[in-house]
Structures are given as C-alpha cells and as structure tokens.
Amino acid sequence: MQTQHTGITEAPPEESPSGRDLTPSPVEPGTGVRRPADPTRRTAVLAVAGLTVAVVLLSAISLGVGAGEVGFRGVLDYLLDRGGARGDARLSLVVGDLRMPRTLTGLLVGAALGVAGCLLQAVTRNPLAETGLLGVNAGASLGVVAGIALLGLDSGYAYLVCAFTGAVVASGLVLLIAGRKGGGSPMRLVLAGSALGATFGGLTSVIVVNSAETYDKFRFWVLGSLAGVEGYGELGRLLPVLVVGFVVALLVTRPLSALALGDDLARSLGHRPPVIRTVVAAGVTLLTAAAVALAGPISFLGLLAGFVARALAGTRLAVRVVLAGLIGAGVLVVADIAARVVSRPFEAPVSVIVSLIGAPVLIGIVRSRHLAAMGMTDPATEERPAGRVRRVLPSLPAKLRGGHREQLRRPADTFVLRRGPVSLLVARRATLAALLLAALLLAAVVLSAYAGQSEMGVGRTFRAVFGQGDRFDVLLVQKFRLGRIVAGLTAGAALGLAGCLTQTLARNRLATPELLGVNDGATAAVLLSVTLSASGTFGAWWAGPLGALAAVLIVTAVSGGLGQRGYRVLVVGLAMSALASAVTQVVLSRRSLNSSSSLYVWTSGSLNGRSYEVAVPVLLGLAVLVPAALAVARHLAVLRFDDATAASLGSGPGRTRALCMLLAVALAGLAVGICGPVGFVALASPVIASRLAGPLRVPLVGSMLTGAVLVVAADTVGRIAFDGSELPVGVVTTVLGGPFLLWVLLGRSAATRV
Incomplete structure (x- = not known):
C-alpha cells in the first residue's frame, strides 16, 4: 500500500552539523514557531486563478459560437442591451433562450461531474475511480429506457425525471449492499457499484434489443449532449439538487482528509468513517444524477477532472475539489463548443469529444515526470540477492533433504x-x-x-x-x-x-x-x-x-x-x-x-x-x-x-x-x-x-x-x-x-x- 501524504505533519527543518536551521521558513504568528514552506500552495493558487480565467473566457466563446449567424457583437449587444437589442426576437431566442442556458448548464454539469469524480477518488483511495463506479450512469440509463419502452415517454422533462429516479435508486442499492458488512469500505463500495452497474446495463440491453423504437431514441441520448437545452426550465428544477451536492462536497473535505490517514486515526480525531463514506456517496449521487439527467451519461469526465486536479494540487483535498470543478466545467464547455463546429450543420456527441480531449491529457499526465508527486508510481521493491531462494534448500534439516526428498x-x-x-x-x-x-x-x-x-x-x-x-x-x-x-x-x-x-x-x-x-x-x-x-x-x-x-x-x-x-x-x-x-x-x-x-x-x-x-x-x-x-x-x-x-x-x-x-x-x-x-x-x-x-x-x-x-x-x-x-x-x-x-x-x- 502506498503512503498517503496529507500535509498535516510538519517535516523537521534541515540542520547544519552545528545544529542551526539552514532552511528559511516563515514564522507562525504569535508563536515564534517556524513552519515549513509549502511550495505547492503558490502552485495551487495560480492554478485556481488561471482555470477561473480560462472558464470565463470559454463561457464567452460558448455564447458567441453556434449554428446561427449571431456572433460576439450580437451577444454583447444583447447582454448590454445596446440599442434595445433585448427587444429583438431573434437575438432573444438565440442568446437568451438557447446559448445562455446551454452554457450555464454545461458549466454546472461539468463542475458537478468533476467534483463528484474527485470525491469518489478520495473516498475510495483510488485515483482511477470514476462516477460510473456507483452505478449512477447505468441506473440513469435504465430509468430512461424503462420510461421510453414501458411508459411511452418522449419528452425531455420525462427523460430528466426517469434518469434522476434511476440514478438515485441505483446509488441507494449500492450503498445498502456495500454497508451491510464492513461499514461501506472503499473496496466494497467499488465492487457493489461495478456489479450492480453491470446488471443494470444488462437489463437496459434486454429492453433495447427487443424494441427498435426505444433503441432509436436511446442511442442518441446515451451519447450525451447539451443540444436539447432550451430555456432554464430543466436546469431550474435540478438546480437545488446541484446546490446541495456542492455544499456537501465542501463540508466533507475536512473529515475526508482525516479519513485518508486511516480509519483508526480518523476515529481518534473524532470522525466516524462509515458516516463520512455514506455522506460522500450521497453527495456524489446527487451531483452525478443531476448531471446525467440534464446532459446524458457523459463518462470519463469525472476521472479526468479528479486526476488532473490531483496532479496540480497534490494532497490538498479542498483545493483539489475546487480545481476538479473548474476543470470539469472547462472541459465540458470546450467539448460543447467543438461539438457545434466540427460537423456543421450537425452536432457531434459531447461524450465523444470529451473522450478525444481527455484521453491524450490523461496519457500526457501519466507519462510526465511529476507522476511521483501524485503517489501513483510503483512502490519500491526490496532488492534481494538472486541466490536467496537457492539458499533455502541447503538450510533445511537433513531429514527433509534426505529420506523425504521425494515428498x-x-x-x-x-x-x-x-x-x-x-x-x-x-x-x-x-x-x-x-x-x-x-x-x-x-x-x-x-x-x-x-x-x-x-x-x-x-x-x-x-x-x-x-x-x-x-x-x-x-x-x-x-x-x-x-x-x-x-x-x-x-x-x-x-x-x-x-x-x-x-x-x-x-x-x-x-x-x-x-x-x-x-x-x-x-x-x-x-x-x-x-x-x-x-x-x-x-x-x-x-x-x-x-x-x-x-x-x-x-x-x-x-x-x-x-x-x-x-x-x-x-x-x-x-x-x-x-x-x-x-x-x-x-x-x-x-x-x-x-x-x-x-x-x-x-x-x-x-x-x-x-x-x-x-x-x-x-x-x-x-x-x-x-x-x-x-x-x-x-x-x-x-x-x-x-x-x-x-x-x-x-x-x-x-x-x-x-x-x-x-x-x-x-x-x-x-x-x-x-x-x-x-x-x-x-x-x-x-x-x-x-x-x-x-x-x-x-x-x-x-x-x-x-x-x-x-x-x-x-x-x-x-x-x-x-x-x-x-x-x-x-x-x-x-x-x-x-x-x-x-x-x-x-x-x-x-x-x-x-
């Protein structure tokens, strides 16, 4: 098992042979105690500031790019209401009813998936964990397919209700099964989510292969897209769910950081590991279920955002959560912009664009020299002389080396x-x-x-x-x-x-x-x-x-x-x-x-x-x-x-x-x-x-x-x-x-x- 570096314990200062401290360190106010300098703090602050600026710029680009002829000047006129631009029915439709709700939905969905992925990676202590591990995506897909095939639903709001219901039911079953024994340990949580997710996926296929009409509707929804966002109706209905999920994510960062030290130490600090895992799983469920209901099952984004955030912020969980939200929002907005322009006048699936963007980024990070800082390199193997095993037989008792050689x-x-x-x-x-x-x-x-x-x-x-x-x-x-x-x-x-x-x-x-x-x-x-x-x-x-x-x-x-x-x-x-x-x-x-x-x-x-x-x-x-x-x-x-x-x-x-x-x-x-x-x-x-x-x-x-x-x-x-x-x-x-x-x-x- 790899050692988790939490940044809580202080490293001893470097000393000279005479015993003097050679490392300049800031002094803790009011105590006179030196604290070690943290070079990652400045990197984290710069990363948060840079990503915030990038998300704002990408949002502006998203507002100015689309299939219509309305460009950046028209968007600016509408936002500032220059010359009564908001009274223009065409501008109001394109900017106010289509692009602004779509951009805001993309930002919130991307941030939700990014934060959910970061939390799930932290609670499972697995940097490869993804939101699909809780069976949320599979449950949402089953809910949509059941609604189409069994209830005859065909509207966006109906899909939203079915997807959210299926996602919540799936996550609830996962938590129930994983918590029966072992207190909802990370391994049990992952295994229960993977198993139930596979079963839900199989049930979805049972319905789809027997209904061509259901498959025709499902095959486009399952790709994930923001093209169907019109107005703020669907976003307004799920905005409280997203807000609750984000609040849970911010409140749980401190106890989750203690949990990274081990269950025993977390208990000694006054935390309850089973409760922490349950709360985290509930927050991940709310964020992912709302995101899937709004935009479809966009996979790979939570894994990518949490992975990159860990590479930038190290073990600072609060900073990682913020970075993961910004990264998820930025990547999804970029994918949505690319989906509009790569195959005009049609739109490409957003999930495909996310995969094309995220896969090379993940490969670049995992190939970088900074991977060791993430605690994801192989543990050092103990070097043993090659002849160690060969010396075992001569050291056996003579009775075994002699008459019982056949055994x-x-x-x-x-x-x-x-x-x-x-x-x-x-x-x-x-x-x-x-x-x-x-x-x-x-x-x-x-x-x-x-x-x-x-x-x-x-x-x-x-x-x-x-x-x-x-x-x-x-x-x-x-x-x-x-x-x-x-x-x-x-x-x-x-x-x-x-x-x-x-x-x-x-x-x-x-x-x-x-x-x-x-x-x-x-x-x-x-x-x-x-x-x-x-x-x-x-x-x-x-x-x-x-x-x-x-x-x-x-x-x-x-x-x-x-x-x-x-x-x-x-x-x-x-x-x-x-x-x-x-x-x-x-x-x-x-x-x-x-x-x-x-x-x-x-x-x-x-x-x-x-x-x-x-x-x-x-x-x-x-x-x-x-x-x-x-x-x-x-x-x-x-x-x-x-x-x-x-x-x-x-x-x-x-x-x-x-x-x-x-x-x-x-x-x-x-x-x-x-x-x-x-x-x-x-x-x-x-x-x-x-x-x-x-x-x-x-x-x-x-x-x-x-x-x-x-x-x-x-x-x-x-x-x-x-x-x-x-x-x-x-x-x-x-x-x-x-x-x-x-x-x-x-x-x-x-x-x-x-």
Missing part, C-alpha cells in the same frame, strides 16, 4: 503416470474438476442442440445431428444450431483462457483483458470493417484480433512497457478504451436504424448468425495458442511470487509476462471477432475454475472449459427465455454476472481473494 518433489495431492521413460505428474483435484467441467460442457451442448423455438424432440434432434430424418430438421440442427454451438464453444474457451492469463499476471481477480482496452479496440475494429465493406451486418472476424493487437501495442508503447508500471498501464488502458468506445458510438449513431440495431446487438455480445465459417479460424488459433499457454504454465505459476523469486527459480519474469499478455490479447481478440464483447466470462471463468481446482493451481484448462460452458449455457438461455425474441449471449452473462460478482467478491473472504 519435496511431488505434492501430496498428485500422482504420477508412468509409461516407460515417460512420466506425467497429475493433480487429483484439478483432474476431477476438469472431468466435471467436461461433463457439464457435454450437457450444455446437448441442451443447446435440443432447445429452441421449434418443437423438435430429443430423438429427432439426435437423428438430425447425424444427418438423418426430416430435411428441415437436419438443416436447422447442422447448419444453424451446431455451427452456433461450435462458435460459442471456441469463443468461451478463448475468453476463459484469456481471463486466467491476465488475472494471474496481475495477481488480481478483477483483472480482465478490458483493462488494456483489448475488447473495446477489437469491437471498434470490427465495426470499422463494417463501414468499409459494401454490405453485410457483421464485420470480418479477423478484424477483432487486429484491433486487439493494435490496442495493446498502443498501450504498451505509450505506457513504456507492460512490466510492473502500476497505474500507468491502467490509465493508458482506460484512455484507449474511451477512445475506442467513442469510435464505436460514432459508428452506431451514423448508420441507419436497421443496421445500427443489428450492430448494437452484436456489440452486446451475440452468436446470432455465427457459424462454422468464423468458428474454424478461431479453432485453428486455439490449436496454436492453447499449447503455447500450457507450455508457459509452469513459469506463470512462479509469477505469483515477486520477480526476484521468479528469477532465482530460473524464470524470466519480463519475457514470461510479455508472452502471456500477447497470448491473452490474441485469445480475447479472436473471441470478440466471433461474438462481440461478451461480459463477465473472462472474469468469472478463472474464479470458478480456481474454486474447483484449488487455490494452488493456475487453472488454464479449467478456465477454458468453464468459459465454454458459460457461453453455451447463456446462449441457450437467451434463445428460450422469451417467446418470439432472442437475447444476446452478452446480455445474459452481464445480467447474471453482476450478482455473481457480488457473491464471489463481497463474501467473508473477499479480501483474501482480490
């Missing part, structure tokens, strides 16, 4: 298969787990071949598998169902193996290929291949691995190598995901409704239309990648220890890490090329396989079998859940994956598993 070589839960000079060490529990998973996979395949919208019996299904019986039955089973099953098997196995590799490398059960932007890069590449093709609903399967490889190469090059770079790789991966996701949203919004609807289904993860043509290339890829992964399994197990131990045991940590990461990227890219970004399979498969095989094993084979079972079973559920319609496999895994994440990671021993 040192072979663990108790294993047995040896010998045939002549060839022998194989087999783990009993892992073997039984693999056999159990293989049996479950066979049952899932049989059920998937039998289940469907037709009324075929089991006997007819088996005869059709072997080409016997009715011609229609043979066509349905062999051409459609078996091809789809094979595609699901290969995609699930690839996702399970990729998740096992990344989790073992990161030593974190939450690590998945999404952290490196792999899934988003592969998805964007496949959608771009759709736009470049003359016709067709789906893109080329080979675009997935190419996009995944391009994403990881960019992340690796920008972050300076995969290695042990701590937050650097994660930040660059988040930036890459934001950029790729922006490309995906633009592609979907530019296509016709029919094409966009089918592509949206695929981006949710779908096996519809998938057959042998895409499954065979992935099977060939697995035939090459799986043996390579099994070959490095021994070195992968050693990487669970630190690099010094791994090197002393004859394993090259850097080489093994790079090889395993490339294998994981290739596997995830192949899976996305088949069925799109299916969620939670790469996360859940290694967790389930490890529970079955035991914690001391790297369950490569078990993860593959588990992933295949999950995808085939989820696809079967999606085909039979609703009569006359089909749910994408990714929607099923996402809806079921959220509760699974809560069950696995919020249990009694969650701390030992994450």
Whole structure:
C-alpha cells in the first residue's frame, strides 16, 4: 500500500552539523514557531486563478459560437442591451433562450461531474475511480429506457425525471449492499457499484434489443449532449439538487482528509468513517444524477477532472475539489463548443469529444515526470540477492533433504503416470474438476442442440445431428444450431483462457483483458470493417484480433512497457478504451436504424448468425495458442511470487509476462471477432475454475472449459427465455454476472481473494 501524504505533519527543518536551521521558513504568528514552506500552495493558487480565467473566457466563446449567424457583437449587444437589442426576437431566442442556458448548464454539469469524480477518488483511495463506479450512469440509463419502452415517454422533462429516479435508486442499492458488512469500505463500495452497474446495463440491453423504437431514441441520448437545452426550465428544477451536492462536497473535505490517514486515526480525531463514506456517496449521487439527467451519461469526465486536479494540487483535498470543478466545467464547455463546429450543420456527441480531449491529457499526465508527486508510481521493491531462494534448500534439516526428498518433489495431492521413460505428474483435484467441467460442457451442448423455438424432440434432434430424418430438421440442427454451438464453444474457451492469463499476471481477480482496452479496440475494429465493406451486418472476424493487437501495442508503447508500471498501464488502458468506445458510438449513431440495431446487438455480445465459417479460424488459433499457454504454465505459476523469486527459480519474469499478455490479447481478440464483447466470462471463468481446482493451481484448462460452458449455457438461455425474441449471449452473462460478482467478491473472504 502506498503512503498517503496529507500535509498535516510538519517535516523537521534541515540542520547544519552545528545544529542551526539552514532552511528559511516563515514564522507562525504569535508563536515564534517556524513552519515549513509549502511550495505547492503558490502552485495551487495560480492554478485556481488561471482555470477561473480560462472558464470565463470559454463561457464567452460558448455564447458567441453556434449554428446561427449571431456572433460576439450580437451577444454583447444583447447582454448590454445596446440599442434595445433585448427587444429583438431573434437575438432573444438565440442568446437568451438557447446559448445562455446551454452554457450555464454545461458549466454546472461539468463542475458537478468533476467534483463528484474527485470525491469518489478520495473516498475510495483510488485515483482511477470514476462516477460510473456507483452505478449512477447505468441506473440513469435504465430509468430512461424503462420510461421510453414501458411508459411511452418522449419528452425531455420525462427523460430528466426517469434518469434522476434511476440514478438515485441505483446509488441507494449500492450503498445498502456495500454497508451491510464492513461499514461501506472503499473496496466494497467499488465492487457493489461495478456489479450492480453491470446488471443494470444488462437489463437496459434486454429492453433495447427487443424494441427498435426505444433503441432509436436511446442511442442518441446515451451519447450525451447539451443540444436539447432550451430555456432554464430543466436546469431550474435540478438546480437545488446541484446546490446541495456542492455544499456537501465542501463540508466533507475536512473529515475526508482525516479519513485518508486511516480509519483508526480518523476515529481518534473524532470522525466516524462509515458516516463520512455514506455522506460522500450521497453527495456524489446527487451531483452525478443531476448531471446525467440534464446532459446524458457523459463518462470519463469525472476521472479526468479528479486526476488532473490531483496532479496540480497534490494532497490538498479542498483545493483539489475546487480545481476538479473548474476543470470539469472547462472541459465540458470546450467539448460543447467543438461539438457545434466540427460537423456543421450537425452536432457531434459531447461524450465523444470529451473522450478525444481527455484521453491524450490523461496519457500526457501519466507519462510526465511529476507522476511521483501524485503517489501513483510503483512502490519500491526490496532488492534481494538472486541466490536467496537457492539458499533455502541447503538450510533445511537433513531429514527433509534426505529420506523425504521425494515428498519435496511431488505434492501430496498428485500422482504420477508412468509409461516407460515417460512420466506425467497429475493433480487429483484439478483432474476431477476438469472431468466435471467436461461433463457439464457435454450437457450444455446437448441442451443447446435440443432447445429452441421449434418443437423438435430429443430423438429427432439426435437423428438430425447425424444427418438423418426430416430435411428441415437436419438443416436447422447442422447448419444453424451446431455451427452456433461450435462458435460459442471456441469463443468461451478463448475468453476463459484469456481471463486466467491476465488475472494471474496481475495477481488480481478483477483483472480482465478490458483493462488494456483489448475488447473495446477489437469491437471498434470490427465495426470499422463494417463501414468499409459494401454490405453485410457483421464485420470480418479477423478484424477483432487486429484491433486487439493494435490496442495493446498502443498501450504498451505509450505506457513504456507492460512490466510492473502500476497505474500507468491502467490509465493508458482506460484512455484507449474511451477512445475506442467513442469510435464505436460514432459508428452506431451514423448508420441507419436497421443496421445500427443489428450492430448494437452484436456489440452486446451475440452468436446470432455465427457459424462454422468464423468458428474454424478461431479453432485453428486455439490449436496454436492453447499449447503455447500450457507450455508457459509452469513459469506463470512462479509469477505469483515477486520477480526476484521468479528469477532465482530460473524464470524470466519480463519475457514470461510479455508472452502471456500477447497470448491473452490474441485469445480475447479472436473471441470478440466471433461474438462481440461478451461480459463477465473472462472474469468469472478463472474464479470458478480456481474454486474447483484449488487455490494452488493456475487453472488454464479449467478456465477454458468453464468459459465454454458459460457461453453455451447463456446462449441457450437467451434463445428460450422469451417467446418470439432472442437475447444476446452478452446480455445474459452481464445480467447474471453482476450478482455473481457480488457473491464471489463481497463474501467473508473477499479480501483474501482480490
């Protein structure tokens, strides 16, 4: 854990050998006590002043730029009422009813998201925390979709009410679940928000994929925009909510600063950590819910504002909150201005512009030399001599080094298969787990071949598998169902193996290929291949691995190598995901409704239309990648220890890490090329396989079998859940994956598993 520098304790002054103080320091008035000079105070003051001036200038530009012909002179005439300009109906409409409310809304929404992101990063002690962690965005999206599809709402005010209601309900559930045990700790808060947010996102997809009209309205709202702001009606209704959120943010900075010192010290100072976290979460909910209701779910802005504010102000939380609000307001106004001018006479989505602006800024900060001042560099590793581990065996008692040498070589839960000079060490529990998973996979395949919208019996299904019986039955089973099953098997196995590799490398059960932007890069590449093709609903399967490889190469090059770079790789991966996701949203919004609807289904993860043509290339890829992964399994197990131990045991940590990461990227890219970004399979498969095989094993084979079972079973559920319609496999895994994440990671021993 990194040490939190709060600025509360005073550093001892530098002394000469004679004991005199050589460091000039200001004197505390009335006490005669010297206090250390704070070089960051002047930087913070200059940053606040500079950003304030920048926000004012940007607001003036926002008032003078638009699709109409009213320029800065006309705006100035209206503001000063020169020559009775306010009586001009055209000026009054453009400036008074459109640009001024839009600019003010952009400032308040940006400030709200920036402050919320800063508070969330402080309370979770995670500089990568984002407002979406509390499930606010997902809850708001579900509220809007439910209002459109179930209540038939189509007005801006109705969207506002539904979005705010959904956001508040989602955050309330997160606080309730996270506070049941552990007092709402940062880890529980993040896990509960991520799990419920994923479940709400899956429920949103369930409604959207079954209603083209709902999707047509939702796909533009979800991009985030200020184009619909007219007058002060909606802003006036939510202004009290924003004011309460800002007041809570200012009042909570002092106790939150004490909380950064640790719960025990905070209690000794008179604070109550659970109450502080609850109040902060409530303030974040109010700010984010109001912002989402006014402008849609604009992601990435809270992360960017809090990150930059920390870079400028260090550990001064009050200053960071002010800076984050100014940065959020400035960035959103800049994005709104750019949205009006980049594609005239149309407007670009604001969230896409925010991603294009924020991603390079985040990458620039994380690459700077001042990153160490933020407490976000890797902790110093203890240098140990390479021969330390080798000296362990000679120091063992002679009894163990002698007669019990065979027990040192072979663990108790294993047995040896010998045939002549060839022998194989087999783990009993892992073997039984693999056999159990293989049996479950066979049952899932049989059920998937039998289940469907037709009324075929089991006997007819088996005869059709072997080409016997009715011609229609043979066509349905062999051409459609078996091809789809094979595609699901290969995609699930690839996702399970990729998740096992990344989790073992990161030593974190939450690590998945999404952290490196792999899934988003592969998805964007496949959608771009759709736009470049003359016709067709789906893109080329080979675009997935190419996009995944391009994403990881960019992340690796920008972050300076995969290695042990701590937050650097994660930040660059988040930036890459934001950029790729922006490309995906633009592609979907530019296509016709029919094409966009089918592509949206695929981006949710779908096996519809998938057959042998895409499954065979992935099977060939697995035939090459799986043996390579099994070959490095021994070195992968050693990487669970630190690099010094791994090197002393004859394993090259850097080489093994790079090889395993490339294998994981290739596997995830192949899976996305088949069925799109299916969620939670790469996360859940290694967790389930490890529970079955035991914690001391790297369950490569078990993860593959588990992933295949999950995808085939989820696809079967999606085909039979609703009569006359089909749910994408990714929607099923996402809806079921959220509760699974809560069950696995919020249990009694969650701390030992994450």
